[in-house]
Amino acid sequence: MQSPRLNKSCDQCRSRKVRCIVPPAQPRHVACTHCIKRNETCQFSNLKRRLRAKDPSTPQKGSSNPTPSAELFIDHLMRNPSESAVLYDEFSILKAHDDRVPSSGIAFFSPKRVDSLVKRLADTRLEDLIHQIDKTIRTRLLARPEREISLYTLAKAPTQLEVDPEADSHVQRYFEVLHPIYPFLDRRAFEEKARISNVLHLLGTDYAFCGLYYAILALGCQYDGFSSFIPDNNRAWKFFQISLSRLDQILTSSESLANLQALTAMALFATSAFGHQLDRPLLAAASRMVLALRYHKSILNEDSALCHRIFWVIYHLEKRYSFQAGTSSVIADCDIGCPIQTAPESMIGGYNWLLSSVRYSRILSIAYASLFSVSASTHSDDTLLASVDHVHSVLEEWRQSIPLEFRPKEPLQRRRLIDGASKEIALRTHYYYYHIIIALERLTLHVSRDIARSENAMRALLNTAREVINLTRFIDVEPYTPVFILAILPLSALFILFDFVIHHPSDPETRGYLTLLDIVAGHFSQLDHASSGAIPSSYLSEFSHMARQYVQTVQRKPDTAHNAPLSESSGGLSATHTTTTAAVETNSMPNPAMGPSDPALMEGVDESSLDNLYFLTPDSDWTVGMHSLEEFDPREFYGSIFL
Known part of the structure; x- marks a missing residue:
C-alpha cells in the first residue's frame, strides 16, 4: 500500500488560490511564506489520489519509457483473480463519471462539472435541463410512447410486396448520393436485376434480394422527400419494414454475399435515420457474417474485389459505431489481411473516400484501445499522454493526406459541394476529424500536469467547437442526415462553449462564443421545426439564454466577485483556464524579471479578475525562473478541478 503523499500547497494557500512558496531554508511542508507573514498555522493535507489498478508491467508516473504495455488488464486479473480495479462503465449517453473521460463526444457532464456550473449560475435549471436532454437522447426520439420499436416487432409486422412506380428514381438517388460513401454493391448487376419484367415474382422467391431491394428503396426515397423524423406511414419507413420482413430468413440461412449485402443496406438505413435503437443489432449481425465469410482474409473464391469492398464498408461502420458508443470493436485489426480495393465511385475530385474512411476507422481503433478501453484506464498518465501524442500524429497524417478542398481545418467552400455525394463526404470528413479531436483534448x-499542454488542449477544444458550429450551415436538416452530424457533434460543441462562457464570463472571446451559442441554438430550433416537434430540441436554446443572462449579470456588477469560489471538489473542463491563470492580475501584468519564487507575484490576486486572461503559454512571464513545467502539477496544486 502506498504511503500518503502531501499536497505541494498548504490548505490556506489552496483556499486563497495563490501559489504556495516555501522558503529554501525551511524544510518542505513546514511553513510557507504566506502563512509565516500572516502568522497562521501552515497545514499540508494528504493528496487525494485517483485509484487505479496497479500492474507491475505498466509504466508508472515519471517512467522514462511511457510506451504502453502489451499486457492487457485481463492478464493481470488472471494472475490476481480476486483483485478488482476502479473502472467505470460508459453506458450513460450524456453523463460522465468524475474520474473518467469517455470517448463519447456528448458524455460531458460529470457531477463535479454540473456542481461547478450550478454554483456559478446560482440556478438549478441546468440540472433539470441535463436530465431532459439525457432522457430525450435515450429514447432516440424515435417511438411514440405507446408504441415499442424493435427489430422483432418490425420484422413480424404484416407486409405486402409491391412495385413502386418511382422505384427507378429512388434507386438512382441511392447510387448518386450514398453509393459513393458506401460502395458495397455492383451497381450494374443490381439495376439489371431490379428492372426485370417479373421483379415482383423474384422478390417473392429471393428473400436476400428482397431485403436488399427494399432497403435500397428506403434509403433512396429519403432523398426524394418521402420520409420523416419518426416511424410513420411514410414511404421510406414502409419500404424498410418490408425489407425487415426477410430478416429471419437471412439470419437463419447460410452466410452468403447476398445475405450480407441485405444486412448492410438495412444497417445503413437504421444508422442514417434512427440511431442506436435499430442500427446496433443489424450492424452486429453484418459484422459477424462478414467475419464468418472470412472476407477479412485475402484468399477468396468469389468476386474478391466486391467481397473486400463490403468488408471495408462494414469495418468503417463498425469501428465508428464502437468508438461513439464506448465499446470495443468485434473486428480484430490484427487478423485483417485483405487489400483495400479501389472504388471508382468513391473517387470525388481526386479524393479517395473509401481509403480515407478506412484509415480514419483504423485511427479510431487505435485511439479506443490505447486511451479509452478498460486496459487503457489502468495506464499511468505519462503512458496515456504518450498515446495521445501518437494518435495526434497519425490523425494529422490522415488530415494532410486529404485534398485541400476536403481537408479539415481548411475553409469548406459551398461551390466545391457540387452534388449530394460531395457534400456528404465533405461534412463527414470534417466532423470525423473534430470528433476525435474533442475526445483527445478532453482526455x-x-x-496533463503541464500548464502549456493544458492551455493548448483548451484552445483546441474551443477552436473545434467553433468550427463544428460554423459547419452547421451546410447540414441538411432532413431525416436522411446521420444523427452524428445532425445532433451529436453540434451538441458537443454547445456543451464546450457553454461551460467555458459560464466559467469565464469576462473573457475577450466570450461575446463571440455567445453568438456561436445562438447559432447552434438556432440549428436545434430548426431541427425541432423540421421534425414538427418529433425531435423536441428547441429547448436547447436555454443554454444560450442562461449563458447570455449570466454574462450580462456579471457585466452589470463588475465590483462583485462573480466567480463563485472553486472548492477542491469543483469540476469543469474550463475551470482549468480560470485557475491556471491565477499567477497574474488582469490590470497588472507581471514583470518579466519576476519569477514564480517571488511572493509579490501572487500576493493580493483577486480571483474575480482572472477571467480576462488565457492560459499561461510556454513563454509566459510567470514561467520565468521555473526549472521545468514538470515541477508544477496543476491537479496537485489546484485540487480536482482538472477533472
Missing part, C-alpha cells in the same frame, strides 16, 4: 485536460 489531455484530464491527465
Whole structure:
C-alpha cells in the first residue's frame, strides 16, 4: 500500500488560490511564506489520489519509457483473480463519471462539472435541463410512447410486396448520393436485376434480394422527400419494414454475399435515420457474417474485389459505431489481411473516400484501445499522454493526406459541394476529424500536469467547437442526415462553449462564443421545426439564454466577485483556464524579471479578475525562473478541478 503523499500547497494557500512558496531554508511542508507573514498555522493535507489498478508491467508516473504495455488488464486479473480495479462503465449517453473521460463526444457532464456550473449560475435549471436532454437522447426520439420499436416487432409486422412506380428514381438517388460513401454493391448487376419484367415474382422467391431491394428503396426515397423524423406511414419507413420482413430468413440461412449485402443496406438505413435503437443489432449481425465469410482474409473464391469492398464498408461502420458508443470493436485489426480495393465511385475530385474512411476507422481503433478501453484506464498518465501524442500524429497524417478542398481545418467552400455525394463526404470528413479531436483534448485536460499542454488542449477544444458550429450551415436538416452530424457533434460543441462562457464570463472571446451559442441554438430550433416537434430540441436554446443572462449579470456588477469560489471538489473542463491563470492580475501584468519564487507575484490576486486572461503559454512571464513545467502539477496544486 502506498504511503500518503502531501499536497505541494498548504490548505490556506489552496483556499486563497495563490501559489504556495516555501522558503529554501525551511524544510518542505513546514511553513510557507504566506502563512509565516500572516502568522497562521501552515497545514499540508494528504493528496487525494485517483485509484487505479496497479500492474507491475505498466509504466508508472515519471517512467522514462511511457510506451504502453502489451499486457492487457485481463492478464493481470488472471494472475490476481480476486483483485478488482476502479473502472467505470460508459453506458450513460450524456453523463460522465468524475474520474473518467469517455470517448463519447456528448458524455460531458460529470457531477463535479454540473456542481461547478450550478454554483456559478446560482440556478438549478441546468440540472433539470441535463436530465431532459439525457432522457430525450435515450429514447432516440424515435417511438411514440405507446408504441415499442424493435427489430422483432418490425420484422413480424404484416407486409405486402409491391412495385413502386418511382422505384427507378429512388434507386438512382441511392447510387448518386450514398453509393459513393458506401460502395458495397455492383451497381450494374443490381439495376439489371431490379428492372426485370417479373421483379415482383423474384422478390417473392429471393428473400436476400428482397431485403436488399427494399432497403435500397428506403434509403433512396429519403432523398426524394418521402420520409420523416419518426416511424410513420411514410414511404421510406414502409419500404424498410418490408425489407425487415426477410430478416429471419437471412439470419437463419447460410452466410452468403447476398445475405450480407441485405444486412448492410438495412444497417445503413437504421444508422442514417434512427440511431442506436435499430442500427446496433443489424450492424452486429453484418459484422459477424462478414467475419464468418472470412472476407477479412485475402484468399477468396468469389468476386474478391466486391467481397473486400463490403468488408471495408462494414469495418468503417463498425469501428465508428464502437468508438461513439464506448465499446470495443468485434473486428480484430490484427487478423485483417485483405487489400483495400479501389472504388471508382468513391473517387470525388481526386479524393479517395473509401481509403480515407478506412484509415480514419483504423485511427479510431487505435485511439479506443490505447486511451479509452478498460486496459487503457489502468495506464499511468505519462503512458496515456504518450498515446495521445501518437494518435495526434497519425490523425494529422490522415488530415494532410486529404485534398485541400476536403481537408479539415481548411475553409469548406459551398461551390466545391457540387452534388449530394460531395457534400456528404465533405461534412463527414470534417466532423470525423473534430470528433476525435474533442475526445483527445478532453482526455489531455484530464491527465496533463503541464500548464502549456493544458492551455493548448483548451484552445483546441474551443477552436473545434467553433468550427463544428460554423459547419452547421451546410447540414441538411432532413431525416436522411446521420444523427452524428445532425445532433451529436453540434451538441458537443454547445456543451464546450457553454461551460467555458459560464466559467469565464469576462473573457475577450466570450461575446463571440455567445453568438456561436445562438447559432447552434438556432440549428436545434430548426431541427425541432423540421421534425414538427418529433425531435423536441428547441429547448436547447436555454443554454444560450442562461449563458447570455449570466454574462450580462456579471457585466452589470463588475465590483462583485462573480466567480463563485472553486472548492477542491469543483469540476469543469474550463475551470482549468480560470485557475491556471491565477499567477497574474488582469490590470497588472507581471514583470518579466519576476519569477514564480517571488511572493509579490501572487500576493493580493483577486480571483474575480482572472477571467480576462488565457492560459499561461510556454513563454509566459510567470514561467520565468521555473526549472521545468514538470515541477508544477496543476491537479496537485489546484485540487480536482482538472477533472
